[in-house]
Amino acid sequence: MDRPIFRTEGVTKVYDTGGAKVHALAGVDLELFAGELAVLLGPSGSGKSTLLNILGGLDRVSSGKVWFRDLDLTALRDRGLTRYRRDHVGFVFQFYNLVPSLSARENVQLVTDVARDPMDPAEALGLVGLSHRIDHFPAEMSGGEQQRVAIARAIAKRPEVLLCDEPTGALDSKTGVQVLEALKDINDRFGTTTVVITHNAAIRKMAHRVVRFHDGRISGVEVNDTRLAPHEIAW
Ligand SMILES: Nc1ncnc2c1ncn2[C@@H]1O[C@H](COP(=O)(O)OP(=O)(O)OP(=O)(O)O)[C@@H](O)[C@H]1O
Numbered sequence: 001m002d003r004p005i006f007r008t009e010g011v012t013k014v015y016d017t018g019g020a021k022v023h024a025l026a027g028v029d030l031e032l033f034a035g036e037l038a039v040l041l042g043p044s045g046s047g048k049s050t051l052l053n054i055l056g057g058l059d060r061v062s063s064g065k066v067w068f069r070d071l072d073l074t075a076l077r078d079r080g081l082t083r084y085r086r087d088h089v090g091f092v093f094q095f096y097n098l099v100p101s102l103s104a105r106e107n108v109q110l111v112t113d114v115a116r117d118p119m120d121p122a123e124a125l126g127l128v129g130l131s132h133r134i135d136h137f138p139a140e141m142s143g144g145e146q147q148r149v150a151i152a153r154a155i156a157k158r159p160e161v162l163l164c165d166e167p168t169g170a171l172d173s174k175t176g177v178q179v180l181e182a183l184k185d186i187n188d189r190f191g192t193t194t195v196v197i198t199h200n201a202a203i204r205k206m207a208h209r210v211v212r213f214h215d216g217r218i219s220g221v222e223v224n225d226t227r228l229a230p231h232e233i234a235w
Pocket residue numbers: 015016017022023024042043044045046047048049050051199213
């Protein structure tokens with residue numbers, strides 16, 4: 001876990017909303033390491049999602065540099081960023097974004113049909129403990145199950161990084177823990193570099209490292225010498 005997979009240097013992001021400028025990121029220098037599970041913590045508006053979207057190639061910096069291994073993301077045009085996202089990044093968002101008219105298997109298939117070396121959708125769903133829900137539709141599943149389908153969809157293309165923005169934000173503690181178990185299991189099993197944004201400070205205890213944000217800057221990075229298993233985390 002000592003090779004940086006991401007490196008950012010002096011990253012700023014300014015949103016110009018017609019008049020008032022919002023400095024969402026005000027100079028972020030960060031390294032994330034291959035295979036680590038990092039939790040990004042910080043108050044609302046501190047820039048966590050903005051950074052995650054930049055790392056995932058969904059958004060661009062205003063200034064500064066971002067590397068994924070040797071690839072300078074800030075030098076890519078739209079097509080290059082699209083290819084980068086498709087080949088390397090899985091996303092998990094707070095609201096699962098499943099297609100309601102498709103079964104769990106079919107939701108995962110949307111990704112595996114266009115990926116280079118995908119898993120079988122059934123295998124991906126098995127990895128998140130949903131083998132018994134494979135032909136169910138989103139409306140027939142709990143929030144935690146739907147989020148696990150979203151995780152299966154994100155990992156089915158075998159991404160090197162999994163970027164998760166408030167993956168348990170809409171879930172109660174019990175179902176949230178099942179989602180965290182799935183994320184930890186993927187990280188352990190495949191070494192997928194996993195970045196989890198949360199408002200929930202308890203979740204920091206399962207991370208290898210915790211990155212704290214404040215006002216668009218990193219205010220601290222902590223290493224967890226001992227980590228808790230998701231089932232030991234309560235909120
Ligand atoms: N598309 C946008 N247009 C204008 N301002 C934006 C945009 N996206 C984010 N911002 C602003 O940038 C700042 C950082 O937002 P960001 O979503 O990155 O914070 P966050 O730490 O992820 O917050 P939260 O925990 O509430 O999701 C906020 O002030 C936000 O209002």
